[in-house]
Structures are given as C-alpha cells and as structure tokens.
Amino acid sequence: MDTLTFLLSGTLLAATPLLIAALGELVTEKSGVLNLSIEGMMALGAVTGFIVATASGSYWLALLAGGVAAAALAAVFGFVVLVTLGNQVASGIAVGILGIGLSGLIGRPYESSTIAPMHELPIPFLSNVPVIGPGLFDHVALVYCAPLLAVATWWLLRSTKVGLVIRAVGEAPEAAHAIGYNVVLVRFCAVLYGGFCAGIAGAFISIASATLWSDGIIAGRGWIVVALVVFGTWRSGRVAIGAYLFGMTTLAGLLVQSTGIAIPSQVLTSVPYIVTIIAIAMLSMDPQRIRLNAPVSLGQIYHEAK
Amino acid sequence: MSVFPFSIETRTRRTRFSAIIPPLIAVCTTIVASIIILTSLDVSPSRALYYLYIAPMATRFNFAEVILKMAPLLLIAQGLAIGFRARIWNIGAEGQLIMGAIGGSLLPIWFNDSGNILMLPAMVVVGAIFGMAWAAIAAVLRVRMNANEILVTLMLNSIALQVLYYLISGPLRDPFGFNFPQSALFPDVAMLPILLANTRANISIFFAVLVTLLAWFFMQRSFPGYRLQVGGSAPDAARYAGFGEKQAIWVSLLVGGTCAGIAGVFEVAGPLGQLQRVVTPGYGFAAIIVAFLGGLNALGILAAAFFMALIYVGGDIAQTSAKVPYSVNTILQGVLLVSYIASRVFSDYRVRLRKPAYNRQERV
Numbered sequence: 001m002d003t004l005t006f007l008l009s010g011t012l013l014a015a016t017p018l019l020i021a022a023l024g025e026l027v028t029e030k031s032g033v034l035n036l037s038i039e040g041m042m043a044l045g046a047v048t049g050f051i052v053a054t055a056s057g058s059y060w061l062a063l064l065a066g067g068v069a070a071a072a073l074a075a076v077f078g079f080v081v082l083v084t085l086g087n088q089v090a091s092g093i094a095v096g097i098l099g100i101g102l103s104g105l106i107g108r109p110y111e112s113s114t115i116a117p118m119h120e121l122p123i124p125f126l127s128n129v130p131v132i133g134p135g136l137f138d139h140v141a142l143v144y145c146a147p148l149l150a151v152a153t154w155w156l157l158r159s160t161k162v163g164l165v166i167r168a169v170g171e172a173p174e175a176a177h178a179i180g181y182n183v184v185l186v187r188f189c190a191v192l193y194g195g196f197c198a199g200i201a202g203a204f205i206s207i208a209s210a211t212l213w214s215d216g217i218i219a220g221r222g223w224i225v226v227a228l229v230v231f232g233t234w235r236s237g238r239v240a241i242g243a244y245l246f247g248m249t250t251l252a253g254l255l256v257q258s259t260g261i262a263i264p265s266q267v268l269t270s271v272p273y274i275v276t277i278i279a280i281a282m283l284s285m286d287p288q289r290i291r292l293n294a295p296v297s298l299g300q301i302y303h304e305a306k
Numbered sequence: 307m308s309v310f311p312f313s314i315e316t317r318t319r320r321t322r323f324s325a326i327i328p329p330l331i332a333v334c335t336t337i338v339a340s341i342i343i344l345t346s347l348d349v350s351p352s353r354a355l356y357y358l359y360i361a362p363m364a365t366r367f368n369f370a371e372v373i374l375k376m377a378p379l380l381l382i383a384q385g386l387a388i389g390f391r392a393r394i395w396n397i398g399a400e401g402q403l404i405m406g407a408i409g410g411s412l413l414p415i416w417f418n419d420s421g422n423i424l425m426l427p428a429m430v431v432v433g434a435i436f437g438m439a440w441a442a443i444a445a446v447l448r449v450r451m452n453a454n455e456i457l458v459t460l461m462l463n464s465i466a467l468q469v470l471y472y473l474i475s476g477p478l479r480d481p482f483g484f485n486f487p488q489s490a491l492f493p494d495v496a497m498l499p500i501l502l503a504n505t506r507a508n509i510s511i512f513f514a515v516l517v518t519l520l521a522w523f524f525m526q527r528s529f530p531g532y533r534l535q536v537g538g539s540a541p542d543a544a545r546y547a548g549f550g551e552k553q554a555i556w557v558s559l560l561v562g563g564t565c566a567g568i569a570g571v572f573e574v575a576g577p578l579g580q581l582q583r584v585v586t587p588g589y590g591f592a593a594i595i596v597a598f599l600g601g602l603n604a605l606g607i608l609a610a611a612f613f614m615a616l617i618y619v620g621g622d623i624a625q626t627s628a629k630v631p632y633s634v635n636t637i638l639q640g641v642l643l644v645s646y647i648a649s650r651v652f653s654d655y656r657v658r659l660r661k662p663a664y665n666r667q668e669r670v
Contacts, residue, residue, distance in 0.1 A: 036456070040640075076644065079648070080644060080647055080648045083310065083651075084647070084648040084649070084650070084651040085314065085651055085654070085655065086647035086648060086650060086651075087647065089395050089456065090594075090598050090643065090647055091644070091647050093397065093591075093594060093643070094595070094640055094643035094644045094646075094647060095640065095644060096640075097591065097595070097636060097639050097640035097643065098637060098640025098641060098644055099640070100633075100636055100640075101633050101634070101635070101636030101637030101638075101639070101640050102633075102637055102640075103633075104631065104632070104633030104636060105343070105631060105633040105634060105637060108631050108633065215633070220460075220464050223457070223460045223461070226457065227457045227461070230454060230457065264472050264476070266468040266469070266471045266472035266475075267468070267472070269468050270464070270465045270468040270469075273461040273462075273464045273465050274461075274465065276457070276461050277447070277453070277457075277458055277461045277462070280447075280453045280454060280457055280458065281447045281451040281453040281458075282451075284451055284452040284453045284454065285451045285452060287452050290452065303314070303316065303655075
C-alpha cells in the first residue's frame with residue numbers, strides 16, 4: 001500500500017468515530033447541555049459493541065447495542081443535570097468516571113481479546129480507482145455515513161422544526177418554555193441522542209478500527225470530541241473539518257517515522273493533544289466568535305420557576 | 307417536570323442540617339452499590355463490607371495505608387476546591403501531579419549520593435514549581451486567549467504522562483537499572499520520614515492537614531478568598547465590585563497546580579522512592595470527587611478525603627483477597643460523585659411531593 005493510500009484510509013478510520021461522537025455532542029450542546037462524560041460513554045459503547053459482536057457475530061447489532069448502552073448511561077447523566085439540577089461540569093466528570101469503571105468491569109473477561117474486523121463495503125467502480133480508491137472508497141459503511149451524518153445534522157439544526165426547537169431551548173430556555181415547549185424533555189432527548197452517538201463511535205473503535213477490547217482503549221478520544229465541538233464553533237461543517245484534520249494529525253507521527261527521522265514515540269503520541277490545545281487557543285482568541293456561536297445557556301442549570 | 311410526582315423549589319434559606327444530607331446519602335449509596343457489585347462477583351455481602359470498609363481500619367498497617375493515601379487526596383482536593391469555588395475548572399491535577407513528581411525527582415536523581423538534609427525541602431520547592439508551571443500554561447491560555455481551561459488542563463494531563471514516559475525511558479532512567487523504565491532509587495535524605503514504624507505512612511499527612519487549615523482560613527476569613535467566592539457565585543456582582551476575573555483564574559490554577567505538584571513529590575519521596583511509570587493511581591481525578599463530596603469546604607474535604615482513601619485501600623484489599631477487579635474502585639468513585647450531585651437537590655432546593663389535588667388541577 002503506498003503512502004497516500006495509507007494516509008487517506010488511516011485518516012478516515014481515525015476521524016470517523018470522532019466525527020460521529022462530536023456530531024452527537026453538538027446536538028446535546030445546542031440544546032444547552034454540556035456533556036463531559038463522552039469518554040465514559042464511548043468506553044461503554046466500545047465494550048458493549050465488542051461483547052455483542054463476539055457473541056452474536058452481527059456487527060450492526062453490536063453498533064446498535066453500543067449506542068443503546070451509552071444512551072442508558074446518558075439517561076443517568078440527563079437525570080442528574082436536568083431533574084436533580086446538578087452542576088453540568090461535575091456531573092459530566094462523575095458519569096464519565098462511572099462509565100469507564102463499568103466498561104472495565106464488564107469487559108474484564110474479554111480483556112485484550114481481538115475480533116475479526118467489520119466487513120468493508122467497497123463502493124463499486126470508485127474503489128477500483130488507483131490510490132484514491134482503496135484509500136477512500138473501501139471501508140466499512142459507517143465511514144461513508146459519518147460525513148452524511150454531518151450534512152444531516154447541519155440540515156436538522158438549520159432547516160427543520162426539531163432543530164429550531166433544540167436551538168430555542170439552548171439559546172433561550174425561558175422563552176421556549178413560555179411558548180409551550182418542554183425544555184427538560186427536549187434537553188433529555190438531546191442528551192440521549194448524544195450518548196447514543198458516542199456509544200456507536202465507541203463500538204466502531206472496538207469492532208471496526210482497533211478490532212480489540214482493552215481497558216482504556218478510548219484513550220482520551222472522548223475529550224478530543226468535546227474539544228472538536230468548540231473547535232468547530234458549534235457548526236456541523238467545521239466540526240467535520242476538524243475531525244478529519246485531527247484524524248490526519250494522529251497519522252502524521254507514523255509518516256514522520258517512516259521517513260527515518262528519529263523522534264521519540266512519546267513526542268508523536270503527544271502531537272494530537274498539543275495540536276488540540278493550540279487549535280482551541282487560536283479559535284478562542286476572538287471572544288466574539290465564541291460568543292456568537294456558543295449556545296447562550298450552555299452549561300447553565302435550568303430551573304422552571306413555579 | 308410534570309411527569310414527576312414532586313416539585314423542586316428554590317431554597318431561600320439554608321439550614322445548618324441540610325449541608326450534611328448530600329454527602330451522607332452519597333456515602334450510603336456507595337456502600338449499597340459496593341455490596342451489590344461485589345455480590346455479583348460472588349463475594350458475600352458481609353465479606354464485601356468487611357473488605358471495603360472495615361479491613362482498612364482493622365489493622366495498624368492497613369490504617370497507615372489509609373493515612374498514606376489520604377494525604378495526596380486531601381492536599382490536591384484543597385487546592386482544587388479553591389478554584390472550583392471561583393468556577394475555574396482545573397481538571398488537570400493528574401498532569402500537575404505527574405509534573406510535580408518529575409520536578410521533585412530531578413535533585414535526588416542528579417545528586418544520588420548526596421547526604422544533604424536540605425534535599426527534601428528543595429525537592430518540594432522544585433516539584434511545587436513544576437506543578438504550578440504546568441497549571442500556568444492553562445492559566446495563560448485562558449487569560450490571554452480565552453481558551454477553555456477544562457479542555458486545556460485535560461490535554462495537558464495526557465501530555466504530562468508522555469513527558470514522564472519519555473524521561474524515564476531516557477534522560478532520567480537508572481543507568482544501572484537493566485533498561486527498566488524507572489529512575490535510580492532515591493537517597494535516604496530524599497525520603498519523607500515515616501510516621502508509624504513498620505508502615506508506609508509518612509509525615510505528608512501533617513502537611514496536608516496544615517494546608518487544610520490554611521485553605522479554611524483563606525476561603526472563610528480572608529478578603530482574597532472572599533473575592534474568589536463572589537466571582538464564582540455572582541460574576542456580575544464581582545465585576546461591578548472590581549474583583550478581577552483574571553486574578554481569580556491565576557490564583558485558582560496556580561494554587562491547584564502547586565498543591566498537586568507537591569502531592570507528586572510526596573509520592574516519589576514516599577511510597578515509591580523513585581520515579582517510575584505509574585506515579586499516581588488516579589489521585590488527580592479522585593481529588594475532584596473529594597473536593598465536591600466535601601462541599602468545596604475545607605473541613606468537609608477532610609472527611610471526604612478520609613472516605614475516598616478508605617475506598618482506595620478497601621479496593622486494594624478486596625483485589626488481593628477476593629480478586630475483585632480494580633474497575634470496581636472506579637465505579638464506586640463514579641457512584642459516589644453521581645449520587646452526591648444528585649442528592650444536592652435536597653440541600654440546594656426544597657423537594658416537595660405534589661398533592662394529588664394539585665396534580666389533577668394541573669392536568670385540566
């Protein structure tokens with residue numbers, strides 16, 4: 001496989017779970033809820049997906065199960081922040097820790113075991129094009145779905161009534177309540193959806209890209225997802241660009257190594273985190289940009305006055 | 307809200323009694339959860355209770371272990387709580403601890419045959435500076451570039467771990483250590499004095515308690531502490547009064563980083579005795595839980611740190627005696643914080659059962 005094919009294919013594999021989870025988190029944040037427990041939800045999705053795929057052999061069922069398991073954890077998060085009015089930052093960390101612990105316990109019998117990768121779905125004709133074909137068009141179906149999901153999310157938030165309600169609840173919960181929308185219910189659904197996406201993303205990692213389960217396999221990707229939403233200034237298109245750029249930086253290290261330049265592996269492992277910090281700092285420099293795009297009530301507790 | 311048979315009203319007055327309810331519920335929930343989880347792992351409920359909560363206090367050695375683990379939790383949580391009160395979310399104590407451990411290890415590694423009794427104080431100073439500097443990165447980026455400190459401190463955790471891995475596999479590796487990724491053993495002058503003979507408990511607990519008293523004084527009795535709290539609970543009022551937000555960010559992150567850095571020094575100069583791949587069993591994250599469980603109050607954190615240390619040691623005992631996986635510990639930490647936050651609704655709000663008549667009226 002030549003370098004360009006490897007680069008394209010590796011970028012897509014690395015970026016797909018990030019993008020799927022980030023688009024879910026985007027919808028959650030648009031409704032005004034900051035969910036910091038993505039890491040735990042992805043871990044739970046990964047282990048559930050892995051177990052279901054191993055036991056049943058059905059990878060689609062595995063993805064669904066991963067999504068459902070993470071959504072169940074998201075329900076706990078939703079209950080804590082929406083019903084008992086908990087601080088969203090602390091609740092996110094708490095539920096995240098819970099998810100990581102649960103996935104470690106559930107996955108213990110499967111620790112370090114591997115699984116046959118999910119079947120690829122080569123796109124006819126396109127996958128036969130040299131270099132680009134095997135790089136871009138010979139992947140599991142989810143890889144093609146992710147950019148479509150980005151478009152769908154953009155359309156949902158921009159042009160549908162559901163999207164308008166989600167945005168209204170995130171921008172002005174009191175006003176949304178006053179015109180008859182159930183703010184708590186809308187936010188709860190958005191939290192469940194975000195959890196479901198994170199679970200599918202986690203399952204993708206364990207059954208399609210890494211094809212193994214080991215405790216800690218998510219390795220901070222959940223936090224990168226949260227960073228991607230800020231990086232994309234709460235817009236689907238920019239989130240998608242961010243996810244693919246980020247996927248590329250995870251491969252940059254391997255490319256540099258292949259040229260024979262001696263760089264410690266620890267430096268290469270750190271590159272994505274350093275890039276994230278720099279990207280967040282550069283993008284936040286203009287406070288106007290954050291203020292214009294961030295949902296107004298993001299992270300705030302909503303309490304219906306009685 | 308109407309699906310629930312209760313209503314939640316804002317509490318206008320805080321009672322003395324209400325503050326103690328959430329941590330109490332959280333501890334009870336955690337104990338119940340631990341029994342359920344361990345029963346599912348074929349450990350009888352009575353054995354589960356014994357391993358986790360009684361055995362850690364049953365022998366002198368185990369109790370010393372609780373004290374040993376309580377010190378870093380207490381120290382870090384006090385530093386974090388000051389920032390959390392100002393609503394500055396430093397999630398990077400784990401990385402700051404690692405940097406502190408690295409900084410504290412430099413002197414004993416470079417002057418490995420030294421007998422100078424000033425070694426230990428100097429290590430603490432260097433470690434504190436390292437932890438502080440690591441947190442300062444997040445502070446600079448937040449103050450100058452408005453970068454979200456949650457994300458930056460989190461990323462810095464991952465980077466700190468890689469810095470540690472790099473150093474112990476190269477520059478700081480023990481040249482006579484058969485290529486193991488660890489440093490040389492520290493000289494005696496670099497080690498914390500042991501508190502109880504034949505145990506691992508050292509004097510770091512005194513330091514942590516001293517910091518607790520300082521933190522209490524700072525937050526409850528000093529003007530800068532008051533300004534920080536106003537900035538957290540009423541940002542508009544703080545701005546109007548001229549209490550600078552930038553100052554709050556700097557103080558919060560630097561204090562948190564310093565405490566975590568010193569805790570890192572205490573790990574390498576205490577139970578570890580060298581710099582190695584694992585310098586913290588998640589103290590940086592557990593301390594976040596401790597800070598919240600203690601109600602962000604210096605004295606509450608003292609009790610919370612003790613309970614968290616108890617679970618840590620109890621988890622270790624259950625692991626060696628009944629092969630209970632370490633993940634159970636992580637789950638219990640999550641349950642502890644989730645149930646604490648959820649039950650805060652009883653102290654911050656008034657939860658009232660809806661009367662049936664009221665319900666019917668609403669449905670019309």
